[in-house]
Amino acid sequence: MTGDSRLLYGFLSHADGPHELRLLVEDTYRSPGVPGDFFSPESEESMKVLVAVKRVVDYNVKVRVKADNSGVDLANVKMSMNPFCEIAVEEAVRLKEKGVATEIVVVTIGPATAQEQLRTALALGADRAVLVESAEELTSLAVAKLLKAVVDKEQPQLVILGKQAIDSDNNQTGQMLAALSGYPQGTFASKVEVTGDKVAVTREIDGGLQTVSLSLPAIVTTDLRLNEPRYASLPNIMKAKKKPLEVLTPDALGVSTASTNKTVKVEAPAARSAGIKVKSVAELVEKLKNEAKVI
Numbered sequence: 001m002t003g004d005s006r007l008l009y010g011f012l013s014h015a016d017g018p019h020e021l022r023l024l025v026e027d028t029y030r031s032p033g034v035p036g037d038f039f040s041p042e043s044e045e046s047m048k049v050l051v052a053v054k055r056v057v058d059y060n061v062k063v064r065v066k067a068d069n070s071g072v073d074l075a076n077v078k079m080s081m082n083p084f085c086e087i088a089v090e091e092a093v094r095l096k097e098k099g100v101a102t103e104i105v106v107v108t109i110g111p112a113t114a115q116e117q118l119r120t121a122l123a124l125g126a127d128r129a130v131l132v133e134s135a136e137e138l139t140s141l142a143v144a145k146l147l148k149a150v151v152d153k154e155q156p157q158l159v160i161l162g163k164q165a166i167d168s169d170n171n172q173t174g175q176m177l178a179a180l181s182g183y184p185q186g187t188f189a190s191k192v193e194v195t196g197d198k199v200a201v202t203r204e205i206d207g208g209l210q211t212v213s214l215s216l217p218a219i220v221t222t223d224l225r226l227n228e229p230r231y232a233s234l235p236n237i238m239k240a241k242k243k244p245l246e247v248l249t250p251d252a253l254g255v256s257t258a259s260t261n262k263t264v265k266v267e268a269p270a271a272r273s274a275g276i277k278v279k280s281v282a283e284l285v286e287k288l289k290n291e292a293k294v295i
Helices: 084-096 112-126 141-156 173-181 234-240 283-288
Strands: 004-010 018-027 048-053 055-057 080-081 103-110 130-133 157-163 184-194 198-205 209-215 218-224 245-248
Touching: 004 157, 048 084, 048 112, 048 141, 055 112, 080 084, 080 112, 084 103, 084 112, 084 157, 084 184, 084 218, 084 283, 103 112, 103 141, 112 130, 112 234, 112 245, 130 141, 141 173, 157 173, 173 184, 173 218, 209 218
Parallel strands: 048 103, 048 157, 103 130, 130 245, 157 218, 184 218
Antiparallel strands: 004 018, 055 080, 184 198, 198 209
16 A cells, blocks of 8 residues: 555445455545545546637726727727636636646737737636737637637637627627537536536526536636636746747638628717706606607
8 A cells, every 4th residue: 555545444234244345545536736635536537628818908998099980099008808808717727726627728819919918817827828810800700710720729628718808899709619619608607517528507698597508528608707807926927927828820720811891980989968966856857858858
């Protein structure tokens, strides 16, 4: 018996009387980094999680539209990871901390400067990163095709994305990726539980909560209430600089990003007039009728 083994005692009933039963259990199935804490043998199997993230204008920044209305002015603007993508990264890290996931790969599609957001994800707990470098403005379908190529290359058991990006609000990429990959999908996830080769996803819908069971590999998109993302510590930020980051191109993945869509015009929202206080219900009704003309 090795020093890392445990001897468990029990008794087995038999017609001739009780017999002592000894079961030698190797600590092969201890949770990583937690001495003496056993977990299921199934969790020893490798499970790769791929997390897609997007570089967007920081949510605290007031967006400015270019003078020619061709798009948003990104000059000297603070960029950050999409908040929904932060939730996706956090969920993957939690799965790894539970001993469910064994590797987290984070991927983004964008300019070379998007490496900053990948390094942030690495500091939060991802193991390695992939940048598909493209300076083009890509449609959701083009992004989904590129992610499909990365999925084919990495062969993850679970893909997690934010349900939408705060810049475009399309809420399309996860669903398109599921369709292209032929994987089941669980969108708007507020809870994710992986058991064996299944993932149970609790979804927020108009009528309440819906739980679906998906066979792995699967696609999951995250809702705001799934978790509260952590902050990266300074030591992990330093370690992230040494973690591997692979740079690919759409051509290297064999994907054409040509689009049939064209952005015609981008405009800032119309300025809202200041609100006013009313002293009575009668005054409120009068203003709604004569000024707002909604009744």
